[in-house]
Each structure stands twice: as C-alpha cells, then as structure tokens.
Amino acid sequence: MSSKHPLNAKAFVANDERMHWHDKALWFVREKRDITSKTIPEWEQLREYANSIKTHTMANLDKYLVEFEKNAQARGIEVHWAKDAKEHNEIVYNILKENNAKKIVKSKSMLTEECHLNPYLIEKGIEVVDTDLGERIVQLRNEPPSHVVLPAIHLKKQDVSDTFHEHLGTQEGNYDPTYLTRAARASLRENFLNADAGITGVNFAIANTGGFVVCTNEGNADMGANTPKLHIACMGIEKIIPRLEDLSVFTRLLARSATGQAVTAYTSHFHGPVVGGKMHIVIVDNLRSPFLKSEKYQKALNCIRCGACMNTCPIFRRSGGHSYEYVIPGPIGSSLATFRDPKKHKTLSFACTLCGSCSNVCPVKIDLDAQLYNHRQDLTQQGIIDSKKKFMLKSASWLMSHPTLFDLAGKVARKVVPLLPKSMLYTKSNVWGKNRDLPQMPKNSFKELYKKGIEDDK
Amino acid sequence: MTSKEQILASIRENRVVVDTKLPSYDNFGMKFDDKFEHFKKMLESVGGHALCIKKEQLDETITSLYPEVKIITSNVEGFTKATFDANAQEDVHNLKDVELCVVEGNFAVAENGAVWVKNSNNKHRGLYFISENIVIVVKKDEIVNNMHEAYERVSFNNEDAYGVFISGPSKTADIEQSLVIGAHGPKSGYVIFVD
Numbered sequence: 345m346s347s348k349h350p351l352n353a354k355a356f357v358a359n360d361e362r363m364h365w366h367d368k369a370l371w372f373v374r375e376k377r378d379i380t381s382k383t384i385p386e387w388e389q390l391r392e393y394a395n396s397i398k399t400h401t402m403a404n405l406d407k408y409l410v411e412f413e414k415n416a417q418a419r420g421i422e423v424h425w426a427k428d429a430k431e432h433n434e435i436v437y438n439i440l441k442e443n444n445a446k447k448i449v450k451s452k453s454m455l456t457e458e459c460h461l462n463p464y465l466i467e468k469g470i471e472v473v474d475t476d477l478g479e480r481i482v483q484l485r486n487e488p489p490s491h492v493v494l495p496a497i498h499l500k501k502q503d504v505s506d507t508f509h510e511h512l513g514t515q516e517g518n519y520d521p522t523y524l525t526r527a528a529r530a531s532l533r534e535n536f537l538n539a540d541a542g543i544t545g546v547n548f549a550i551a552n553t554g555g556f557v558v559c560t561n562e563g564n565a566d567m568g569a570n571t572p573k574l575h576i577a578c579m580g581i582e583k584i585i586p587r588l589e590d591l592s593v594f595t596r597l598l599a600r601s602a603t604g605q606a607v608t609a610y611t612s613h614f615h616g617p618v619v620g621g622k623m624h625i626v627i628v629d630n631l632r633s634p635f636l637k638s639e640k641y642q643k644a645l646n647c648i649r650c651g652a653c654m655n656t657c658p659i660f661r662r663s664g665g666h667s668y669e670y671v672i673p674g675p676i677g678s679s680l681a682t683f684r685d686p687k688k689h690k691t692l693s694f695a696c697t698l699c700g701s702c703s704n705v706c707p708v709k710i711d712l713d714a715q716l717y718n719h720r721q722d723l724t725q726q727g728i729i730d731s732k733k734k735f736m737l738k739s740a741s742w743l744m745s746h747p748t749l750f751d752l753a754g755k756v757a758r759k760v761v762p763l764l765p766k767s768m769l770y771t772k773s774n775v776w777g778k779n780r781d782l783p784q785m786p787k788n789s790f791k792e793l794y795k796k797g798i799e800d801d802k
Numbered sequence: 803m804t805s806k807e808q809i810l811a812s813i814r815e816n817r818v819v820v821d822t823k824l825p826s827y828d829n830f831g832m833k834f835d836d837k838f839e840h841f842k843k844m845l846e847s848v849g850g851h852a853l854c855i856k857k858e859q860l861d862e863t864i865t866s867l868y869p870e871v872k873i874i875t876s877n878v879e880g881f882t883k884a885t886f887d888a889n890a891q892e893d894v895h896n897l898k899d900v901e902l903c904v905v906e907g908n909f910a911v912a913e914n915g916a917v918w919v920k921n922s923n924n925k926h927r928g929l930y931f932i933s934e935n936i937v938i939v940v941k942k943d944e945i946v947n948n949m950h951e952a953y954e955r956v957s958f959n960n961e962d963a964y965g966v967f968i969s970g971p972s973k974t975a976d977i978e979q980s981l982v983i984g985a986h987g988p989k990s991g992y993v994i995f996v997d
Contacts, residue, residue: 396822403821406813425806478976501978521980563931563972563987570928592949606914607969616963633812
C-alpha cells in the first residue's frame with residue numbers, strides 16, 4: 345500500500361521486541377489512569393462538566409478571548425494575535441530581538457512544535473533549549489516528540505544514555521535513569537541560569553482573570569519563566585476557559601487522565617510578569633477557527649492534550665507516535681490532521697480499529713471514534729483515498745448489496761479456503777496476510793445458523 | 803484587518819457550536835473524614851512527606867530533617883535557623899546556591915496532596931524551584947477537601963500576580979517511565995502542618 349502511516353508503522357513493527365515493549369509501556373500508563381479515575385466517585389460528572397465548559401466556551405469563543413485580552417492587559421501582560429504559524433514565529437522573534445534575547449529556555453509546548461518555532465529561531469542565530477527532560481532528549485537526537493505528554497516514550501534508556509554520552513559527556517554504558525536525569529538537571533540548570541528569556545506553552549488561559557496556567561512535573565516551566573526577566577507564553581485560541589473556578593474541573597481531570605497522577609507536581613498560575621520583568625502572550629489561530637464551522641469535527645478543538653487517547657489506542661501503542669507524521673499523534677491527532685489537510689494525512693483516519701476506547705477515556709468527551717469514521721466517509725466522497733483501497737471498498741460494497749451473490753461467495757469460500765495452500769496467503773501483494781493464519785472456516789454461515797435457530801425455537 | 807480582527811471574524815462566521823450552560827460547583831466533589839490523613843497519603847505517593855507538629859517545634863524538626871544543609875532561607879514566622887535572606891537579593895540568580903527554602907503555604911488540598919503557595923512575603927517566585935529542597939509550612943486547620951473548595955479560596959490582585967499548587971518535589975519519568983525524584987526543582991519536599 346502506497347500510503348504513509350502503514351509504511352511508517354511497518355518500519356516500527358519490524359522490531360518486534362521493541363513494539364511489544366512500547367505497547368506495554370503505554371498500557372501501563374493507561375492502567376494507572378483507570379485506577380486513579382476510579383478513586384473519584386464523581387469522575388463521570390467531571391467529564392460531563394468539562395464537556396459543557398468547553399462547548400460553552402467554543403460557542404462564545406470571541407467573547408472570552410476579548411475578555412481575556414482586556415484582563416491580561418490590565419495586569420501588564422502584552423497580548424499579541426497571530427493568524428498562522430508564520431506570524432506566531434515572527435511575533436516571538438521580534439519580542440526577543442527588542443529585548444536583545446539570544447539564549448532561550450523553552451518548556452514543552454505542542455503549539456511551538458506545530459509552528460516549527462525552534463528551527464525558525466535557530467536560523468536567526470538564537471539558541472533554543474527545550475527543558476522538559478523528554479523534549480531535551482528528542483531535541484538532542486534531532487527528532488520530534490512522539491507523544492504529547494511522554495515525548496521520549498519511544499526510546500529506551502540505552503538510547504538516552506548514548507545520546508547523553510555524545511552530547512553531555514555522560515559515562516558510556518551507564519543506563520541508570522537517576523544518573524541520566526541528574527546529568528540533564530546539571531546541564532539544564534546552566535541553561536536556566538544563563539537564559540535571556542523563557543518561552544512556555546499554556547495549559548489553560550482564564551478569561552475572567554486574564555492569567556494562565558502551566559502544568560509540569562519537573563518544574564521546568566517555572567524555572568524558565570521565573571529566572572529570566574522575559575516570559576513569552578504561546579497559546580492556541582482553544583486554550584481559553586471562562587472562569588477561574590472552572591480550573592478545578594480541568595486540574596482534576598488532566599493529570600489523572602494523562603499519567604494517573606492526582607495532580608501535576610506544579611500547577612502554576614501566571615497573572616503578570618516577575619518584578620521588573622516583562623510578560624507576553626501570543627494567541628494563535630493557525631487553522632483552529634475552521635473547526636467551529638463543522639458539526640462533525642468541532643469537538644476536536646476541546647482537547648486538553650492529556651494524551652489518554654494515545655495511551656489506550658491499540659494502533660498507537662503498536663505503531664509509535666512518529667508513524668503519524670503529525671505534531672499531535674494518536675486518535676486526536678488523526679482527526680486534527682485530517683481535517684486540516686486531508687490530502688496529506690489521508691491514511692490517518694484508517695489507523696484506527698473503531699474500538700472506541702479513545703472516546704471512553706477522553707476527559708472532555710470528544711467523539712473521537714465517530715470523527716475518524718466520518719473522516720473516512722468524507723475522504724471517500726472527496727475522492728482522496730488510495731486507489732487500491734477505493735477499489736477494495738467499492739468491490740466489497742457492490743458484493744454486499746447483492747445478497748444472493750454474497751451468499752454464494754460465502755459458500756464457495758467455506759469450501760475453498762480450507763483447501764488453499766498457505767503460500768496463497770503469504771504473498772507480497774497480500775499485506776493483510778502478514779502475521780496472520782488462514783481463518784478456520786465454519787460449516788454454516790451466520791445467516792444459516794440464525795435461520796436454523798429460529799426453527800429450533802419453534 | 804488586523805490579525806485579531808481576522809481571527810475573531812473567522813470565529814464568528816458560520817460558528818455552529820450550540821451553547822451549553824456552565825456548571826456550578828456548590829458543594830460538589832469528594833470529601834474526607836480525615837483530611838490530613840488523606841493529604842499525607844497522596845503526598846507520599848508522589849515522593850513528598852507530611853508532618854504535623856507544634857509551632858514551637860519548627861526549629862528542631864526542620865534541623866533534624868536537614869542536618870547537613872548550610873544555606874537556608876525562610877520567611878516563616880517561628881523558624882529561626884535561616885542563614886540567607888532571599889528577599890534582600892535584587893536578582894533571583896543570587897538564589898542559585900540555596901539548599902533549603904522554608905516557605906508559607908496558604909492551604910492544602912486533601913484529594914491530591916497539593917499545597918497552594920502564594921506567599922506574598924516572598925519576593926522571588928523562582929525560589930520554590932531553584933532551591934535544592936523545600937519545606938512548606940501550613941496551618942493545621944487549613945486543609946480543604948478538593949479542588950472545587952480550593953479555587954473558592956484562590957484569587958489574584960495586581961500585587962500578587964503569581965500562585966502555584968505544589969504537590970511533592972519535582973520529578974520526571976521521561977526515561978523508560980522510571981520515576982526519578984528531583985528534576986529541575988527541589989529534590990525533596992516536606993509539608994509541615996503546625997498547630
């Protein structure tokens with residue numbers, strides 16, 4: 345099949361041991377989420393609240409963004425608006441230039457990844473250091489993050505050790521996570537202390553107070569935002585929530601859904617610059633507002649980036665975040681990517697078994713499986729899907745709309761398939777046959793059994 | 803049109819999202835018979851520790867927890883062992899060698915082991931993160947059940963533009979999901995409740 349996700353997944357699956365290890369690592373996180381969510385009797389009510397807060401916000405998004413801007417400005421925060429990635433990068437660069445900032449410490453922000461801020465700034469001669477440990481690891485390896493919460497989940501400690509040996513001069517062959525973390529701590533501390541500016545993402549921006557919240561376990565956003573005098577925060581328009589008290593719902597759901605923790609180690613509320621410092625916020629659209637026009641996909645904008653849908657997805661766990669080739673991988677990323685650029689991401693909505701597990705764990709109740717199902721219909725209607733896939737689907741659809749032929753085909757298959765040599769299945773052209781055995785054929789079709797059942801009941 | 807106008811226009815055009823009501827959190831959320839016990843359990847699960855002592859015992863308790871440390875800063879009334887005045891420093895970078903900070907926490911949250919630290923007496927926000935170890939002192943009766951009760955007590959004025967919920971020391975599990983305590987912030991954390 346000549347399409348991206350299957351090809352990338354094929355490469356990932358080729359290392360059988362690593363694939364199972366990746367699968368288990370994420371399932372472990374998913375199980376922690378289950379355990380912790382069950383300690384909250386009002387969990388389902390919280391999800392419902394989160395859903396209604398987000399839906400309400402999206403119905404009044406213009407109003408809340410304007411309210412946020414007004415309140416933030418009153419607190420001495422400078423607010424900027426960027427319609428796309430290019431403008432976002434230019435705004436950030438200009439703020440840095442005006443303040444003569446050359447060394448930047450950045451905290452994890454999927455938005456700046458989406459806008460490709462790092463290469464843009466580096467090209468302009470600015471040093472940008474990602475400070476979340478996982479992000480730092482992938483940055484040193486020149487890779488994108490493979491997960492929104494666990495950026496280096498695809499790597500083993502040997503990989504990290506080799507990377508740190510090469511870039512930070514750690515002992516070769518020392519795989520101890522504590523040793524490696526301490527080495528990164530020491531190195532990054534130098535970066536924090538020498539930085540001219542800190543850039544952070546935004547988990548939640550609060551309309552009625554004009555401030556914003558950043559959640560981390562490592563404290564990197566806080567070191568980065570509070571050590572230099574200049575703090576730039578970058579947020580997508582969808583990060584806004586109406587009231588300070590609504591944070592109670594999201595802070596209860598976010599970490600529990602993400603990693604099974606009751607709350608992140610640090611939940612920082614920024615409502616103005618440090619003494620004698622400056623704070624800027626860049627509000628970015630970059631193809632977000634069009635979601636509001638779509639009844640089918642509008643809920644994708646409600647995502648709070650906990651990553652729970654990735655941890656539970658049987659495809660993600662076995663194909664790895666990089667196979668999606670989109671800044672946000674997994675079920676939510678597949679929907680976001682396909683809506684934004686269906687031609688480029690035409691295979692992603694098929695990287696799904698429609699098992700619905702993603703929708704079941706989503707803390708804000710996004711209808712993820714329905715969205716992926718809808719994308720398939722839309723891609724077919726727009727004639728975007730792969731020609732081979734299209735032929736297969738058309739043939740199946742034609743066969744199924746002719747019941748007599750379909751019954752006959754079934755009868756033939758039940759007789760013929762048990763006689764087939766295995767070489768028929770294991771051919772290059774039959775991708776499906778990989779890692780599969782020939783099915784055991786039943787004597788009767790379901791239809792025949794059903795009819796017989798009715799007769800037996802009489 | 804400015805970018806702001808373009809974004810707002812794009813939002814207003816054809817928006818089909820059907821409005822829903824915002825929830826009310828009155829008397830909502832789990833409650834605990836023994837809030838301290840649950841807080842302690844939650845904090846310990848993330849590598850922190852909680853104690854309950856008399857106010858007069860602050861000096862001896864903290865000294866026995868950290869017998870080795872030399873550079874200690876504090877703005878907590880009743881603790882007299884500070885050796886370094888962080889508030890006298892103009893620049894937060896001067897705090898880089900602080901081994902222990904003893905700070906006030908406004909209140910604790912039983913459901914998740916977090917303490918709200920606003921600490922208006924502290925000049926540098928960076929203190930909680932730059933310090934090698936942290937002790938947060940909270941009044942014994944200042945524990946709420948859950949985050950809904952917590953946010954009823956949170957507010958911001960222009961002088962107090964920052965506040966943080968802290969739960970345990972800094973930590974990471976980015977290398978093969980192995981928990982390592984002490985990432986960029988403190989390597990250990992205590993919450994001491996005083997009577």
